[in-house]
Amino acid sequence: xxxxxxxxxxxxxxxxxxxxxxxxxxxxxxxxxxxxxxxxxxxxxxxxxxxxxxxxxxxxxxxxxxxxxxxxxxxxxxxxxxxxxxxxxxxxxxxxxxxxxxxxxxxxxxxxxxxxxxxxxxxxxxxxxxxxxxxxxxxxxxxxxxxxxxxxxxxxxxxxxxxxxxxxxxxxxxxxxxxxxxxxxxxxxxxxxxxxxxxxxxxxxxxxxxxxxxxxxxxxxxxxxxxxxxxxxxxxxxxxxxxxxxxxxxxxxxxxxxxxxxxxxxxxxxxxxxxxxxxxxxxxxxxxxxxxxxxxxxxxxxxxxxxxxxxxxxxxxxxxxxxxxxxxxxxxxxxxxxxxxxxxxxxxxxxxxxxxxxxxxxxxxxxxxxxxxxxxxxxxxxxxxxxxxxxxxxxxxxxxxxxxx
Amino acid sequence: xxxxxxxxxxxxxxxxxxxxxxxxxxxxxxxxxxxxxxxxxxxxxxxxxxxxxxxxxxxxxxxxxxxxxxxxxxxxxxxxxxxxxxxxxxxxxxxxxxxxxxxxxxxxxxxxxxxxxxxxxxxxxxxxxxxxxxxxxxxxxxxxxxxxxxxxxxxxxxxxxxxxxxxxxxxxxxxxxxxxxxxxxxxxxxxxxxxxxxxxxxxxxxxxxxxxxxxxxxxxxxxxxxxxxxxxxxxxxxxxxxxxxxxxxxxxxxxxxxxxxxxxxxxxxxxxxxxxxxxxxxxxxxxxxxxxxxxxxxxxxxxxxxxxxxxxxxxxxxxxxxxxxxxxxxxxxxxxxxxxxxxxxxxxxxxxxxxxxxxxxxxxxxxx
Numbered sequence: 001x002x003x004x005x006x007x008x009x010x011x012x013x014x015x016x017x018x019x020x021x022x023x024x025x026x027x028x029x030x031x032x033x034x035x036x037x038x039x040x041x042x043x044x045x046x047x048x049x050x051x052x053x054x055x056x057x058x059x060x061x062x063x064x065x066x067x068x069x070x071x072x073x074x075x076x077x078x079x080x081x082x083x084x085x086x087x088x089x090x091x092x093x094x095x096x097x098x099x100x101x102x103x104x105x106x107x108x109x110x111x112x113x114x115x116x117x118x119x120x121x122x123x124x125x126x127x128x129x130x131x132x133x134x135x136x137x138x139x140x141x142x143x144x145x146x147x148x149x150x151x152x153x154x155x156x157x158x159x160x161x162x163x164x165x166x167x168x169x170x171x172x173x174x175x176x177x178x179x180x181x182x183x184x185x186x187x188x189x190x191x192x193x194x195x196x197x198x199x200x201x202x203x204x205x206x207x208x209x210x211x212x213x214x215x216x217x218x219x220x221x222x223x224x225x226x227x228x229x230x231x232x233x234x235x236x237x238x239x240x241x242x243x244x245x246x247x248x249x250x251x252x253x254x255x256x257x258x259x260x261x262x263x264x265x266x267x268x269x270x271x272x273x274x275x276x277x278x279x280x281x282x283x284x285x286x287x288x289x290x291x292x293x294x295x296x297x298x299x300x301x302x303x304x305x306x307x308x309x310x311x312x313x314x315x316x317x318x319x320x321x322x323x324x325x326x327x328x329x330x331x332x333x334x335x336x337x338x339x340x341x342x343x344x345x346x347x348x349x350x351x352x353x354x355x356x357x358x359x360x361x362x363x364x365x366x367x368x369x370x371x372x373x374x375x376x377x378x379x380x381x382x383x384x385x386x387x388x389x390x391x392x393x394x395x396x397x398x399x400x401x402x403x404x405x
Numbered sequence: 406x407x408x409x410x411x412x413x414x415x416x417x418x419x420x421x422x423x424x425x426x427x428x429x430x431x432x433x434x435x436x437x438x439x440x441x442x443x444x445x446x447x448x449x450x451x452x453x454x455x456x457x458x459x460x461x462x463x464x465x466x467x468x469x470x471x472x473x474x475x476x477x478x479x480x481x482x483x484x485x486x487x488x489x490x491x492x493x494x495x496x497x498x499x500x501x502x503x504x505x506x507x508x509x510x511x512x513x514x515x516x517x518x519x520x521x522x523x524x525x526x527x528x529x530x531x532x533x534x535x536x537x538x539x540x541x542x543x544x545x546x547x548x549x550x551x552x553x554x555x556x557x558x559x560x561x562x563x564x565x566x567x568x569x570x571x572x573x574x575x576x577x578x579x580x581x582x583x584x585x586x587x588x589x590x591x592x593x594x595x596x597x598x599x600x601x602x603x604x605x606x607x608x609x610x611x612x613x614x615x616x617x618x619x620x621x622x623x624x625x626x627x628x629x630x631x632x633x634x635x636x637x638x639x640x641x642x643x644x645x646x647x648x649x650x651x652x653x654x655x656x657x658x659x660x661x662x663x664x665x666x667x668x669x670x671x672x673x674x675x676x677x678x679x680x681x682x683x684x685x686x687x688x689x690x691x692x693x694x695x696x697x698x699x700x701x702x703x704x705x706x707x708x709x710x711x712x713x714x715x716x717x718x719x720x721x722x723x724x725x726x727x728x729x730x731x732x733x734x735x736x737x738x739x740x741x742x743x744x745x746x747x748x749x750x751x752x753x754x755x756x757x758x759x760x761x762x763x764x765x766x767x768x769x770x771x772x773x
Contacts, residue, residue, distance in 0.1 A: 074727075079591060081684075
């Protein structure tokens with residue numbers, strides 16, 4: 001009897017093992033141990049933007065079962081010849097897929113794609129793959145304008161609260177009684193223009209009478225310049241400062257002024273800014289790169305082709321805003337959830353032409369986006385962002401926003 | 406009592422050495438390198454708990470692990486050496502040319518301008534124009550401080566340093582003018598499709614031409630400084646301007662002529678950086694080499710052949726540091742610490758070569 005029981009039990013265990021094994025291999029494609037992936041990073045894990053990419057790749061690798069030694073990392077690679085050198089070395093080491101994370105790497109990655117046609121290269125946040133004529137050269141981005149819009153909604157809720165509580169001073173308004181917002185941008189081109197316009201429209205959806213001043217720092221990462229830009233915007237009367245630059249310079253500077261009792265707040269980018277601005281930071285718009293890397297590395301594991309232009313947003317979970325700061329107005333979370341739901345189900349379009357004007361007019365047609373001249377981008381009452389290529393294409397300067405430099 | 410203390414010899418005295426046999430000097434340098442490797446090993450072990458030998462092996466493979474890596478190391482060595490060659494005559498003359506960075510940049514800008522605007526020229530003519538333009542640009546950037554030094558005895562350290570900032574701003578202006586794609590604030594790779602103005606491969610080696618150009622310059626400068634009358638005049642002016650005047654050497658002429666040569670070779674470095682390596686231009690094209698090359702020139706005592714060894718060492722350390730960062734996920738500051746330790750020891754060894762430490766003898770009788 002005992003023997004029989006032992007036999008049945010051990011049979012059951014074997015069956016269970018087989019069953020478990022089956023379900024594990026059934027879901028995933030086994031990873032070819034020879035698969036090697038190269039990653040070229042502009043910084044290292046100490047820099048928020050690069051950290052987000054490292055984090056995304058690690059999550060994707062874990063999910064797909066790619067081992068640590070199958071990924072070769074190249075840290076702190078400049079946007080110059082060293083990028084091409086790094087790409088070529090990765091190819092020499094046997095990488096069949098190479099990712100670079102900075103916009104400035106793109107030119108060198110494209111050159112490498114031309115020189116090594118058997119390797120797939122992805123220049124993240126780049127914009128020239130669509131026109132390169134190379135089928136092993138890809139770009140990927142997220143619809144970060146969606147999360148910027150939502151971060152604008154958070155700022156708008158705060159602004160509405162400040163107005164209601166009569167907290168604003170006279171210099172916070174322009175001559176036409178519009179409340180002033182500020183924005184610290186990196187460079188004056190479509191990626192940044194698309195971002196600040198989305199942020200502005202998000203605020204405007206809550207508080208209709210707003211204007212915004214934009215200051216460019218001409219650098220992606222410059223703590224001092226971003227801090228100074230934020231200070232001068234606040235000195236000029238701006239209440240909430242958004243940003244499209246990678247450092248914590250602006251939120252830290254805003255926190256210092258906030259401490260003096262002046263109402264001023266920060267909306268960050270990439271990472272949660274609460275650690276440097278516990279009182280001033282409202283939220284940050286972020287990308288969830290793991291969604292893309294899981295897709296792209298998944299394609300690599302299966303040996304499928306990676307899409308040449310990939311850009312997804314809230315619907316796929318590729319963008320988000322960080323945890324709301326303690327200074328956020330009551331009811332913000334509820335409003336945010338509503339807006340996200342509307343973006344997901346397609347009832348809300350960020351660049352809905354009924355919500356903004358350019359040169360005093362509502363646009364019904366736009367065919368002058370840089371690099372895509374001749375393509376109609378306004379259809380069905382909204383600007384079709386990130387559809388022709390993954391990188392943002394919205395470069396219309398709309399009414400209410402002033403570029404200061 | 407107090408008198409006694411005052412009369413006492415200090416515990417340590419430093420005196421200048423009259424000179425040290427070459428072999429012994431190199432021996433001291435060798436010991437310094439070995440000591441620095443031991444200290445670095447201790448640091449690696451204590452801070453990151455890794456086998457130092459493995460780390461050193463990674464450094465070597467980072468610089469020479471494949472033929473491509475070796476060539477990149479050679480290319481960067483040649484680039485640094487070229488700037489060192491440019492600085493040698495100026496520093497030998499005791500003219501503190503801190504402006505190599507700017508002289509390289511304007512040479513690079515001139516090269517890029519030719520590549521962009523003169524694409525239609527035949528290849529040989531394009532190269533002739535590029536070389537002349539980059540030499541002229543670099544020489545001009547060096548001529549200005551030299552003229553002021555010769556005429557008004559202005560401080561050349563400050564003047565050349567400030568010329569760097571002018572060059573950086575000028576470069577930024579042209580980057581904005583030539584940016585591609587629009588708004589990216591980078592020029593991107595110039596003539597991507599046609600490769601016009603790019604160094605051709607020689608015997609299938611992409612960077613062989615860089616090596617040839619710099620080797621010719623190195624040998625030429627060696628002969629110029631050691632064997633020519635000009636070289637002798639530079640030495641005399643550097644040692645004592647009064648002696649030079651007494652000997653009938655026109656100091657002004659020597660200063661201007663030498664700086665023209667120095668700037669011209671920096672211009673060629675800019676040409677190598679743009680045409681021979683990066684095929685683009687940005688404010689970081691010179692990459693700090695204008696300053697690193699000062700270490701190269703000084704350590705080598707202006708001997709261009711020794712300069713090659715030192716350039717190679719510095720580039721090797723840089724590539725090695727990057728390899729460690731990539732392989733062990735160390736922040737590159739950790740690997741730069743190793744570079745710092747090694748440089749510290751090498752520079753420190755020069756002290757022991759030039760000076761003698763005398764320790765007070767223990768049995769020193771009072772009042773003798």
